[in-house]
Amino acid sequence: MLGACHPGTPALSEWMPLLLFLAVILTLMLGYPVALSLGGTALAFALIGGLFGVFEPVFLEALPNRIFGIMTNETLIAVPLFVFMGVMLERSRVAESLLETMAMLFGPLRGGLGLSVTLVGMLLAASTGIVGATVVTMGLLSLPVMMRRNYSPSLAAGTICASGTLGQIIPPSIVLVLLGDVISSAYQQAQLDQGVWSPDTVSVGDLFVGALIPGLMLVAFYMLYIIGVAVLRPAAAPAIPREERALSGVALLVRVLAVLVPPLVLVVAVLGSILAGMATPTEAAAVGALGAMVLAATRGRLNLGILNQVVQQTALMTSMVFLIFIGATIFSLVFRGFGGDDVVSAFLTELPGGVVGAVALVMLVLFLLGFILDFIEITFVVVPIVGPILLAMGLDPIWLGVMIAINLQTSFLTPPFGFSLFYLRGVAPPEIKTSAIYRGVIPFILIQLCVLVILAVWPALVTWLPRTLYGS
Template sequence: MFGYSVAFTLAGCSLIFAGLGIVTGTFDPALLKALPDRVFGTMTNTTLIAVPLFVFMGIVLEKSQIAEDLLKNMAKAFQFLPGGLGLSVVAVGALLAASTGIVGATVVTMSLMSLPTLLNHGYSKSLATGTICATGTLGQIIPPSIALVLLGDILSSANQQAQIAQGVFSPTPVSVGDLFVGAVIPGVLLVFAYGAYVLFSVWRSPVKPTPGSDNHAEGSDEIHWSEVIKALIAPITLITVVLGSIIFGIATPTEAAGVGAFGAIMMALAKNQLSFKKLKAIGLATTRVTTMVFTILIGASVFSLVFRGFGGEELINHAFQSLPGGLLGATVLVMVAIFLLGFILDFIEITFVVIPLVAPVLITLGADPVWLGIMIAVNLQTSFLTPPFGFALFYLRGVAPKSVHTSDIYSGVMPFIVLQLVLLLVLAVYPELVTWLPNTLNSAKGN
């Protein structure tokens, strides 16, 4: 809150309290000797190599104008529907989420390309900005999602801790691929919910083009299906190759991320959109994002080590065990806490700081790790939309015209936050929506 970097605040405050604990005799200094091994383990984690590769893939696709071609042609494909332009924004946002997974890039790109058009076509400021912000955050839940890669690594460690605590001497890790597969149905449901809300909003308050604008009414332009199909082929092919290789066990998520990064380069070259200057900018942007993620991860490792050294893990375990309702009560408490933390913290901080503390306890109480991961991912998605610190709101505010007020953005995202919370409730009541597809594919592989 004072403006210090999260990563260094986590590590610095933890080390200060560890020092106080050593002076007062409440903290064992020998625990700090494990810190170098933790940092080295983080930097050599093969699963986390997928992070810079997926980031690189997303930035290449952003810089190569593939998203711009997608939006223009998708808008033509949906123009025959009342609200078709808004629906095209949802569809393109879903495709960008599946091909880039970077919320900031998606929100900014969609804002620059579609916000003026939506406003000129008569869409209200709140509906236009809310749709762009919400669809921009789909990269949190639709694979290949960086959030799911990070959650998979954390949940794998949590699952192994829980199994060891239960006497299992050969604990099994949680596959990031299972999380990707488990996110497919919830992601599709969320996209359909967004689209349905946009259509309902336009049906309730029909849009009318702004007087004097160059935009015609929806449905008035001729559709060139060859251009639409041409714009869709490249990103859909990339999505199919990356996700298909993971889902069917042909490649690990890290290997698939490498294939995706290579495929994005080939697509950019095919469009003649990859100069040395642009490649340098892509490399710098990838390095910044990757450094931010790993620095926070190292700071969180220091925090969790000191937290456990003070007995915090046993305290949480005891508190959860004594909650009424068992697993249900503990899960509700954690979900509410994550939702509230989303108002002030980024999803990376929540993932690295909170999840390692609560996930082992929830898994010990009987929570399915894959179901828990998707529930957390959907919940974390709201952290990008919840005022006042939702990052998607900042991204949009930075590129929106002055005629769009911050209050318009805040009111616009509220219905989409409600839709996400409804999805959370549905997944809690019907966990099979998450677990059925991974279990079915794993059974087929076993046979």
């Protein structure tokens, strides 16, 4: 550690990494912009550390090369392309058609509306991956219908919020794209720290494939929970009476095919090309962006006005992500300059239980940070610190990436700052109390934690499919 180079101030050098991390958390909680909080706080601490002789400015000399590497990273080009694809599909009102059709299909069943919302959430996750748009759209369209059908307010709110977050784990997911780049860098750093080097790395495609089975498990468990509520508490999830269902029989089948086929073709084109090894995630994202425009055009929802809105929103979201990435890079360099990586490594490796104890603690910290931080901050700030340490302990990088992704998914649901809760609260009618929304998401949070435990006990649920397809 750097403290060893400055015998006069060993205590200060050891405390600086912790103080830096706490200062960033406090700055974020005060509401300052994320990217400026990360970069600004880190630079301020670097200046203070330089004045006290516990920080060497040489660590910041790597900053220009790091920023250049971010801007020229071909993998990260997938971010604006997938964002464009998701926003364009949201503007084409695919969700509206899917919700109406699925409600007619599952309406005869108790809990059918809840099952419809879950399935539509899965389809939107596989085609858009934008949590905010999904939750708001389903909240506007399905929540009033569920309330008219006397659904339990907490069950309705929880189902909408949880289904909207499936875009965090079901590919193509922006979280997996960002995590893929971070985990790949962490894997290379772990090799360098161990004094070894291998050309093997972790791609975004590996994480996409590894997340398929866990994502489908979440959907299945959500649906089982809704069915269980419908069986045990029929009044909380009633069926739709026959006279209120507009279509049935052949007419309903034709409607289902007409609504489902176009987005499914798009999903197959994007994910299928990745799984078959025909395209990289970035190339598949380009296919998805073009396919979304074609789908919008076939629905009469493509014009210069809509295209202008989509491009502007894509530029705003992409700029936000890349600015946060740059701020997090500054934070990471300063944190390592204070010897913070050595402090964290020593702490995790000395925990009782070895690698199991280290993973359990990291997952707990990520879960708790999800109460107050967004997934982007956690991905760019925390994962680069703990990732190399955990991977150096021999963990599979694909398994670790998927575990972190599912854990980060809970950050959208955990009260009081879960973004899905805010999105739904913004469009929910006044009679839906905030307490009902909080109660509704708790069972789904527990389901996600159960899935985490299952994947920890049987990691092959994550690693089997990538190894089968790619031999990795």
